[in-house]
Amino acid sequence: MRPEPQVDTQVRISDEVRKTTCYMCACRCGIDVHLKDGKLVYIEGNRDHPVNKGVLCAKGSAGIMQVNSPARLRAPLRRVGPRGSGEFEEISWDEALDLAVSWMKPLRDTAPEKLVFFTGRDQSQSFTGYWAQAFGTPNYAAHGGFCSVNMAAAGIYTMGGAFWEFGEPDWDRTKLFLLFGVAEDHASNPMKLGLSKLKARGVKIISVNPIRTGYNAIADEWVGITPGTDGLFVLSLIHELLRSGKIDLDYLSRYTNAGVLIDCDPKSETEGLFLRDDEGRPLCIDRKTGKPAPLDGKAVRPDLAGSLRRAGITHRTAFQLLAETYLSDDYAPAKVAKRCGIEANQIRRIAADLARTAFEEAITLDRPWTDFRGERHKTMTGRPVSMHAMRGVSAHSNGFQTARAIHVLQILLGSVEVPGGFRFKPPYPKPAHAHPVPHHKATPGAPLGGPHLGYPQGPEHLALKDDGTPSRIDKAFSWENPLSAHGLMHMVIANAAAGDPYRIDTLFLYMANMAWNSSMNTRGTMEMLSATDDSGDYTIPHIIVSDAYSSEMVAYADLVLPDTTYLERHDCISLLDRPISDPDAAADAIRWPVLTPDRDVRSFQSALCDLGHRLSLPGFVDEDGAPRFADYADYIQTHERRAGVGPLAGWRIGAKGYAHGRGEPNGAQIDSYIANGGFFTAHVPDEAAFFKPWNAAYQDWAVEMGFYDRPEPYLFQLYVEPLAKFRLAASGRGTRQPPDHLRAPILATFHPLPVWYPPLSEGFSDPVEYPLHALTQRPMAMYHSWGSQNAWLRQIHGVNPLFVPTAVWQAHGFKDGDWARVTSTHGEIVVHVAHMAALNPHTVWTWNAIGKRKGAWALSPGAPEATKGFLLNHLIPELLPERGDGMRWSNSDPVTGQAAWFDLKVKIEKVDPQDEAFPVIAAQTSPVPPGGQDR
Amino acid sequence: MTALPDKTDRTLGLVIDLDICVGCHACVVACKGWNDTSQTSGLSDSDPYGEAPEGAFLNRIHSYEITREDAPATVVHFPKSCLHCEDAPCVTVCPTGASFKRREDGIVLVNEDDCIGCGLCAWACPYGAREMDPTTQVMKKCTLCVDRIYNEELPEIDREPACVRTCPANARHFGDLSDPGSAVSKLVAAREGMDLMPEMDTRPVNKYLPPRPRDAEIDVLAPLLEPVAEEPRGFLKWLDAALDRI
Amino acid sequence: MHPARSLILFTVLSGQGFGLLVFLGLGTPEVEGWRAFAAYALAFALAGGGLMSSAFHLGHPERALKAFREWRTSWLSREAWLSVAALSVNGLYGLCLMLGLRIAPLGWLGALLAIATVVATSMIYASLRTVPRWHRPEVPVLFVALALSGGALIAGQRWLGLSLLLIGAGLQLFAWMRGDRALAESGTSIHSATGLGMMGTVRSLEAPHTGENYLTREMVHVVGRKHAAKLRAIGAALAFAGPAFFLLWPGGATVFLAAPFHLLGTCVLRWLFFAQAEHVVGLYYGRR
Numbered sequence A: 001m002r003p004e005p006q007v008d009t010q011v012r013i014s015d016e017v018r019k020t021t022c023y024m025c026a027c028r029c030g031i032d033v034h035l036k037d038g039k040l041v042y043i044e045g046n047r048d049h050p051v052n053k054g055v056l057c058a059k060g061s062a063g064i065m066q067v068n069s070p071a072r073l074r075a076p077l078r079r080v081g082p083r084g085s086g087e088f089e090e091i092s093w094d095e096a097l098d099l100a101v102s103w104m105k106p107l108r109d110t111a112p113e114k115l116v117f118f119t120g121r122d123q124s125q126s127f128t129g130y131w132a133q134a135f136g137t138p139n140y141a142a143h144g145g146f147c148s149v150n151m152a153a154a155g156i157y158t159m160g161g162a163f164w165e166f167g168e169p170d171w172d173r174t175k176l177f178l179l180f181g182v183a184e185d186h187a188s189n190p191m192k193l194g195l196s197k198l199k200a201r202g203v204k205i206i207s208v209n210p211i212r213t214g215y216n217a218i219a220d221e222w223v224g225i226t227p228g229t230d231g232l233f234v235l236s237l238i239h240e241l242l243r244s245g246k247i248d249l250d251y252l253s254r255y256t257n258a259g260v261l262i263d264c265d266p267k268s269e270t271e272g273l274f275l276r277d278d279e280g281r282p283l284c285i286d287r288k289t290g291k292p293a294p295l296d297g298k299a300v301r302p303d304l305a306g307s308l309r310r311a312g313i314t315h316r317t318a319f320q321l322l323a324e325t326y327l328s329d330d331y332a333p334a335k336v337a338k339r340c341g342i343e344a345n346q347i348r349r350i351a352a353d354l355a356r357t358a359f360e361e362a363i364t365l366d367r368p369w370t371d372f373r374g375e376r377h378k379t380m381t382g383r384p385v386s387m388h389a390m391r392g393v394s395a396h397s398n399g400f401q402t403a404r405a406i407h408v409l410q411i412l413l414g415s416v417e418v419p420g421g422f423r424f425k426p427p428y429p430k431p432a433h434a435h436p437v438p439h440h441k442a443t444p445g446a447p448l449g450g451p452h453l454g455y456p457q458g459p460e461h462l463a464l465k466d467d468g469t470p471s472r473i474d475k476a477f478s479w480e481n482p483l484s485a486h487g488l489m490h491m492v493i494a495n496a497a498a499g500d501p502y503r504i505d506t507l508f509l510y511m512a513n514m515a516w517n518s519s520m521n522t523r524g525t526m527e528m529l530s531a532t533d534d535s536g537d538y539t540i541p542h543i544i545v546s547d548a549y550s551s552e553m554v555a556y557a558d559l560v561l562p563d564t565t566y567l568e569r570h571d572c573i574s575l576l577d578r579p580i581s582d583p584d585a586a587a588d589a590i591r592w593p594v595l596t597p598d599r600d601v602r603s604f605q606s607a608l609c610d611l612g613h614r615l616s617l618p619g620f621v622d623e624d625g626a627p628r629f630a631d632y633a634d635y636i637q638t639h640e641r642r643a644g645v646g647p648l649a650g651w652r653i654g655a656k657g658y659a660h661g662r663g664e665p666n667g668a669q670i671d672s673y674i675a676n677g678g679f680f681t682a683h684v685p686d687e688a689a690f691f692k693p694w695n696a697a698y699q700d701w702a703v704e705m706g707f708y709d710r711p712e713p714y715l716f717q718l719y720v721e722p723l724a725k726f727r728l729a730a731s732g733r734g735t736r737q738p739p740d741h742l743r744a745p746i747l748a749t750f751h752p753l754p755v756w757y758p759p760l761s762e763g764f765s766d767p768v769e770y771p772l773h774a775l776t777q778r779p780m781a782m783y784h785s786w787g788s789q790n791a792w793l794r795q796i797h798g799v800n801p802l803f804v805p806t807a808v809w810q811a812h813g814f815k816d817g818d819w820a821r822v823t824s825t826h827g828e829i830v831v832h833v834a835h836m837a838a839l840n841p842h843t844v845w846t847w848n849a850i851g852k853r854k855g856a857w858a859l860s861p862g863a864p865e866a867t868k869g870f871l872l873n874h875l876i877p878e879l880l881p882e883r884g885d886g887m888r889w890s891n892s893d894p895v896t897g898q899a900a901w902f903d904l905k906v907k908i909e910k911v912d913p914q915d916e917a918f919p920v921i922a923a924q925t926s927p928v929p930p931g932g933q934d935r
Numbered sequence B: 001m002t003a004l005p006d007k008t009d010r011t012l013g014l015v016i017d018l019d020i021c022v023g024c025h026a027c028v029v030a031c032k033g034w035n036d037t038s039q040t041s042g043l044s045d046s047d048p049y050g051e052a053p054e055g056a057f058l059n060r061i062h063s064y065e066i067t068r069e070d071a072p073a074t075v076v077h078f079p080k081s082c083l084h085c086e087d088a089p090c091v092t093v094c095p096t097g098a099s100f101k102r103r104e105d106g107i108v109l110v111n112e113d114d115c116i117g118c119g120l121c122a123w124a125c126p127y128g129a130r131e132m133d134p135t136t137q138v139m140k141k142c143t144l145c146v147d148r149i150y151n152e153e154l155p156e157i158d159r160e161p162a163c164v165r166t167c168p169a170n171a172r173h174f175g176d177l178s179d180p181g182s183a184v185s186k187l188v189a190a191r192e193g194m195d196l197m198p199e200m201d202t203r204p205v206n207k208y209l210p211p212r213p214r215d216a217e218i219d220v221l222a223p224l225l226e227p228v229a230e231e232p233r234g235f236l237k238w239l240d241a242a243l244d245r246i
Numbered sequence C: 001m002h003p004a005r006s007l008i009l010f011t012v013l014s015g016q017g018f019g020l021l022v023f024l025g026l027g028t029p030e031v032e033g034w035r036a037f038a039a040y041a042l043a044f045a046l047a048g049g050g051l052m053s054s055a056f057h058l059g060h061p062e063r064a065l066k067a068f069r070e071w072r073t074s075w076l077s078r079e080a081w082l083s084v085a086a087l088s089v090n091g092l093y094g095l096c097l098m099l100g101l102r103i104a105p106l107g108w109l110g111a112l113l114a115i116a117t118v119v120a121t122s123m124i125y126a127s128l129r130t131v132p133r134w135h136r137p138e139v140p141v142l143f144v145a146l147a148l149s150g151g152a153l154i155a156g157q158r159w160l161g162l163s164l165l166l167i168g169a170g171l172q173l174f175a176w177m178r179g180d181r182a183l184a185e186s187g188t189s190i191h192s193a194t195g196l197g198m199m200g201t202v203r204s205l206e207a208p209h210t211g212e213n214y215l216t217r218e219m220v221h222v223v224g225r226k227h228a229a230k231l232r233a234i235g236a237a238l239a240f241a242g243p244a245f246f247l248l249w250p251g252g253a254t255v256f257l258a259a260p261f262h263l264l265g266t267c268v269l270r271w272l273f274f275a276q277a278e279h280v281v282g283l284y285y286g287r288r
């Protein structure tokens, strides 16, 4: 016998490790990038990083194939063929920027709103927003409007923070976890790390989702809810809890506006508004004195059962209104079960589970703290029930109110910002009233008055022109969607093409594949992008796109600014916009060029600095007109938003050396970040770790860190007064009122207490003709459209079938390999089907964004993504069908403008086997050479 | 070398927790990335941007759906790589001795220089744990990251398989299954870790922890909530009393 | 299993070549001089050609010699040794015949080695538990029977050939009947494969990748039932019925057609042998 072969167990794969931040999703994990002879060889998770603690997802690990993708753009491109053809010539950066300036400069001088700048899943919003503000256009937003603004707005208005990225369950302590409508989430690695902690402790996970895959597959109990009905389910849980008195009255009275007195006179000019004192402070009845007192007054104990008659008007507490509303039989499990597609007993049992865990398994930490009323508490008591929800809730047109309902449920249980409950991540919590209100007045040659986006407190903050028409091209903050805190990116192209509310000149897009998977009515959108007017000119005269890859959107640009890949540039993940904090620490991070680009590309942010200088935008030039920032890195280190507060919080300069949070800019700040592994964390002091909105220690720490300039304790808003103000306006009171056709929708949806109504589109389609809900889910190993250029990931998800539930499968006599025509009120697609039993019986679904246009992403035209893969988006209209009144409603949540991707209803029928999925869209010419053969 | 060692000094392997695997494919790609770099011949892909991309992977995730009489259907995500069988048929069929099982730790490996690419070992493996590399045409399989677990070029904490290191759900565990005191052995004991296809007599080293019961309580009549009041007026009375108590 | 052309040719041609060598070794027919040369040339062409074609199945044919190493455990390695031994002994014997020298015991040894080689070839398949249809005692028997019948027909052995055809047909029928139940009877199912059978009925929802991989191409080959039945009929007709018919045709005018038809038929049967064999890994992929 021969000796056992010797194995080299001591391989050395790299000679250098550089630590930076992943970019394949908004999770922003820390990565260790291994280089050998300067070449990228391996990427693994950074063990010290607060977000991922060393783990990495499939996309993150496949980053090497993203950086080496054949689809990378190589130089600035000027269109030579018709829009959409993909025919370009490569030009120099000087030519490119001059061309952009030649279009933008006249706009700035005459009509800044004609530059429309939207930035997709931008991780530099505080910078791009700053640039847009300097330009003076009101037309700026990022992707939140089509993503999860329902979540953000519901959370911010209710409790000063939301599920989205603003908080997370107390994974180490919670004893019952409810997950609503999540397939992957923004916080994808933390979510998985959290779930594994729950599993390790044997904590029950209940998933509410029509589809049982991924996280929902590992749940201990599955609620296979019918899409769009979560609100009803949650309000039924609330009904059960109220009926049995299983609510945390102490918490409600101390930390929420449950005790606030509300004008209950239907004829009053202030119906539904808070009773306030002369200083404008909301009033309650102090249970100790029985007298009216400021709700947040020192030593006041608001009485939830209080009432007060003043000037002939009855005032009752928010809590009484809430109890009366939800105790109604309309919310009894037996009444809602069928509509929700679940058993009444499952609702009762879950309510009992919640109550038992919250009240019988409460946890107490021996951690004294002082609340904002000055009261010292010896311990911290927590109701260890936690919840998380994402787009399954938010991507419906009733998502705002549904998310509100979930928050109200959490709050009634006393489970927010307590041990074992849901906790905010600094700089959150931050209540709606502490956010800016929208600024929208365009003035030629001048910057905008303030930030574009914000949280209106009433009709007075809407972005309307003097004539009452919307100021913004996306009609954000108009009567159609008053609380559209993130804008409506999904309406920009449709509105611009229709010239409604006005014509624009230059559409400037960054990081959004609007000609494909990010738009509703994809084919229509492609037509709008290339539509011409009577004189044959494009309706949207100029389109500038910044992309790093040969996407479908690139084909519609007149000018393409090629970006670097994520390992080739500086970035900052800033506490000023979407940081990477966790509940125990504020954290921010950077990216830095761990590789040098081998192409004529530039970081988009650096290009914006250059454009800002060429346009002489305030803030981007010195007094003598010289560029203010050499590049984005320079901006990151030297820009100050407020005195002492800049993009990065770590290693600023204080009186005695480094200072964190507040401090003078540090010209070598990025080096400090690099030395620290690419990130900075500041731990929340133990005493400040819970009850943050009311915790004096937290408030002081937040001021020290620069999140606010003075302590801003606030109360949770079970009852949201701004919603009542819109109701008042819609019912004909007040000076600023909606147009008549919008009164009814506002009255139906703007309830200051959460309400459930069926997804709006259901009023526009025949439930018998279109019986099935159609959904998408994110595959964990793919990121929207750009995963498909990745040689490794596309092997995992190269095509997407339509999954069909058992009863439908059998009724249509489907077999494996069959094809179906799927039709909505808007259009039809023909796709291949697959059977799935672990699925709500009224739901079909597919993986999101696998289908590709031929010629895009440097894939061969016969690639399965381009032949068999498909987009559900072809079936989703951006405008709901006309109903005989001449009105077309946007397919969005009427409160926030959130795109209602998941309201889609369809019918399905079997067709003969096909070679290609329908619709077949003509190929685009690739501006880059096709991907190579074997690797 | 084709004969199997009578016994190995240690029995290194993986324990995979089907109760928590969310099917994210992170381990798949981490494995691909590491081995593509660490192995001199890499792990190639043919037609990577074309109509039929096909590459060698050493670890793959299946998804199974389970329909049940008394509970809703469910899904189990199912990772699968080489199980480093004690009676590895892939080793004994190998005509060249390229496939072998290490005496010191039981890891089953392929010595690529000796592999003629006959494919027999892949035929002999019941689990589909071996894949021919599309360009180098030699057999590839999970190495249990033998080039990580002993690798002194790596920080000590990183001397574990790439898939284990990256799994965000902590569904993969690595250790010595011959040592009853090891964390993996304890897990297997506590959770009744199982063999795949025990009837094949391969005696796999890797163990699978079965999913915990799901939707188990659905039929159990857990105590439901007792109402404090049936109508709003009664509720307000209760409320007043309850407020007095706090 | 994927019915690779190289493997079909390898097993069929080498089988028939070694089958012919068996009869030449046993002296049925007795050949000498130029007739011996022709007979042995044909046998070597078949056996050698088959063996060469097997190299096309290798990823690294240039390393083929390494396949001799592991005869202790590997049937492929044993087959390599045996085929070399069989070819050498028979070659020597044949050379002697050409020179007019008949050393009968050498011929018998040659015949034995030739049969052993065919057994070794078949054991490559029959030893695989992973393919229940192959993992059966009748597989080597059938391989030998087909090799012998082929050899007999080439060698022009009318009645011997006829009886071997009969035996072969019977064995083939038996193999099909048993083989069709083999997977079910093996006890291996998606339930044992996943260990999830205790939870309920298991079904593959999604494969690990949407395209093919080495395993699915190599191990998972689905032949439709209807196709299989048709091909079985064609194969049996070509391999057994046809040759028998030609052998029995009055006057013996068509005897020379029997061997080529049998060869063709055996190729079809061998195609089915591979194509119908289900590797248990297909269970993981939910493809059968």
Ligand SMILES: Nc1nc2c(c(=O)[nH]1)N[C@H]1C(S)=C(S)[C@@H](COP(=O)(O)OP(=O)(O)OC[C@H]3O[C@@H](n4cnc5c(=O)[nH]c(N)nc54)[C@H](O)[C@@H]3O)O[C@H]1N2
Pocket: A025, A026, A059, A121, A147, A148, A180, A181, A182, A183, A184, A185, A186, A187, A188, A208, A209, A210, A211, A225, A226, A227, A228, A229, A230, A390, A391, A392, A393, A396, A775, A776, A777, A778, A779, A780, A781, A782, A783, A784, A902
């Ligand atoms: N791997 C990967 N990660 C990503 C992304 C990606 O593309 N790939 N994209 C990122 C982005 S931009 C976002 S916005 C997030 C989104 O992350 P998720 O919030 O997880 O979004 P989706 O994948 O759309 O999943 C929506 C889930 O809601 C369910 N659902 C649909 N309708 C309903 C309903 O009415 N009720 C309930 N209860 N459930 C419902 C669907 O079945 C699905 O499971 O993911 C981010 N992370």
Ligand SMILES: Nc1nc2c(c(=O)[nH]1)N[C@H]1C(S)=C(S)[C@@H](COP(=O)(O)OP(=O)(O)OC[C@H]3O[C@@H](n4cnc5c(=O)[nH]c(N)nc54)[C@H](O)[C@@H]3O)O[C@H]1N2
Pocket: A120, A121, A143, A146, A147, A148, A510, A511, A512, A513, A514, A517, A518, A519, A546, A547, A548, A549, A550, A551, A552, A553, A563, A564, A565, A566, A604, A776, A777, A783, A784, A785, A786, A848, A849, A872, A873, A901
């Ligand atoms: N049917 C359906 N449609 C949906 C959804 C759904 O759930 N169902 N989800 C919606 C949601 S929540 C979202 S967020 C959108 C996501 O939609 P998009 O934000 O449009 O997502 P991507 O497809 O990733 O497109 C981003 C663009 O950025 C480019 N890019 C990638 N990296 C870089 C870079 O480093 N620099 C620059 N400049 N560009 C880069 C890509 O090439 C691509 O063109 O999809 C929406 N569409």
Ligand code: SF4
Pocket: A022, A023, A024, A025, A026, A027, A028, A029, A052, A056, A057, A058, A059, A060, A061, A188, A189
């Ligand atoms: S979750 Fe994955 S893709 Fe997202 S940042 Fe983390 S590693 Fe990158």
Ligand code: SF4
Pocket: B081, B082, B083, B084, B085, B088, B089, B090, B091, B108, B124, B125, B126, B127, B128, B129, B130, B141, B202
């Ligand atoms: S799993 Fe397969 S490849 Fe691994 S040792 Fe067992 S038989 Fe061999």
Ligand code: SF4
Pocket: B093, B094, B095, B096, B097, B098, B099, B110, B114, B115, B116, B117, B118, B119, B120, B121, B122, B138, B139
């Ligand atoms: S493919 Fe290589 S390792 Fe496998 S049996 Fe053949 S020679 Fe051995």
Ligand code: SF4
Pocket: B030, B031, B032, B034, B035, B058, B059, B081, B082, B141, B142, B143, B144, B145, B161, B162, B163, B164
């Ligand atoms: S142990 Fe290493 S080689 Fe094996 S599956 Fe895990 S990462 Fe891949």
Ligand code: SF4
Pocket: B020, B021, B022, B023, B024, B025, B026, B027, B028, B061, B077, B079, B166, B167, B168, B169, B170, B171, B172
């Ligand atoms: S990384 Fe972990 S959770 Fe993800 S597929 Fe692999 S084993 Fe499952």
Ligand SMILES: [Mo]
Pocket: A143, A146, A147, A148
């Ligand atoms: Mo999103």
